[in-house]
Amino acid sequence: MIVGSGFAGFTCARRLCRTLARRGERDVEIVLVTPNDYMLYTPLLPDVAGGLIDPRFVVISLADSLPKVRLVVATAESVDLAKKTVTVTSQHHAPRELSYDKLVLTPGSVTRLFDVPGLAEHARGLKTVAEALYLREQLLRQLELADHEDDPEVRRARRTVVVVGASYAGTELIAQLRALADTYADRRGVDRSEIRFLLLDTAERVMPEVGEKLGDKVLEVLRARGVEIRLETTLSELTEDHVVLTDGTVVPTHTVAWVTGVTGAPVLSTLDLPMERGRLVVDEYLRVPGHPDVFAAGDAAAVPDLTAPGQITPPTAQHAGRQGRTLARNVAAALGVGAAAPYKHKDMGLVVDLGPGFAVANPLGIRLAGLPAKIVARAYHTYAVPRGVNRWAITLTYLTNAVTPRPLSMLGLVSPEEASFGVSEGIPADR
């Protein structure tokens, strides 16, 4: 039984099917428990929020990709390690207990929230399709309302967007939202400079992941596009119509994105197993110590980094997908097929797409910025999306966007409640 259909769980299920089929093993049933019937390609969520890519193109249908897997569309609420059962719930069924022989825990992570008054009520994250769609619609709705507003103070608030978190996800998000707002401004006759974007982070630098030189380049490009960047600053309070920064500045706004990092999925804390930095402790074979039938990987697990002794692998898709392959191998070995192997992967760098005509990347330590990085970033994502039909749709979207502006129509599909951290990501109110 695999819990979670993200990079690690999806890859594990797919590889395990292939490995078992190759060995003619027909007596193994693979059950995948997941709240959604898709695998979400999260690295393109900023493009969804920016209205560039249709949300359907970044979700990979499990029924189509994993036809041999028994899909249980439900949430794992708890695990009884002694009885070897998982209790699952869904909107449409009463809680059920499912039995397993081998358990793979890959429920990923959720947005890390801090004890900031008003945060859960007034900010939204960027981990789910609902959140990405909501941010797009919220920006367009506020811009539309601003156009009909007589009070200059209120108009300014509606035309202000605050993004908290300047690592790659937050930076990509603000670049895409800026591009969406610029498209709106051009089409609706608004001066681009009247739409204010503010990027905050407690760190001293933006995107520490790409190093100082590329980070400086990113700062320069974002500033040239009119994004204000305040480092060593975060929020101390949020209300319906303004936020207060830690330096005391009051910024009137109705649109706040909170992209400050992640912590292990809530279900992990029900397991009573050792954790490190919010993630389940596992050994290099991705086994939970003391439980030979239980495996974990991806953002949910503190996987030892064999290329950097003493450290754990960062929570990235690059590692989660590869750990999925090791999971498949080691679960198969535990079932008597093949031999187990430790997880070892040296980080290959990052690609960061920063909206119109610009990206930065450091593949294999080679620093790239501008158009070459843009080509690498788009080629990489198109290749890495794990299904042909999605790749095709994304490629066509990029080509279309090269000759026509991104669409602005509001669909009004996601309510503020549906995009909240509680409903969208399943974060309990007391966390």
Ligand SMILES: Cc1cc2nc3c(=O)[nH]c(=O)nc-3n(C[C@H](O)[C@H](O)[C@H](O)COP(=O)(O)OP(=O)(O)OC[C@H]3O[C@@H](n4cnc5c(N)ncnc54)[C@H](O)[C@@H]3O)c2cc1C
């Ligand atoms: C906006 C954004 C951009 C990113 N860009 C990049 C990038 O460019 N490069 C990169 O390497 N990484 C990137 N990442 C990080 C990457 O998305 C994660 O590291 C990766 O998704 C982790 O994979 P995972 O399988 O551990 O978890 P996820 O992919 O998060 O999957 C977890 C799965 O578990 C399910 N689940 C959760 N709880 C339960 C439960 N109780 N029961 C059943 N199922 C459950 C979820 O619904 C989901 O299907 C980005 C992340 C974000 C948010």
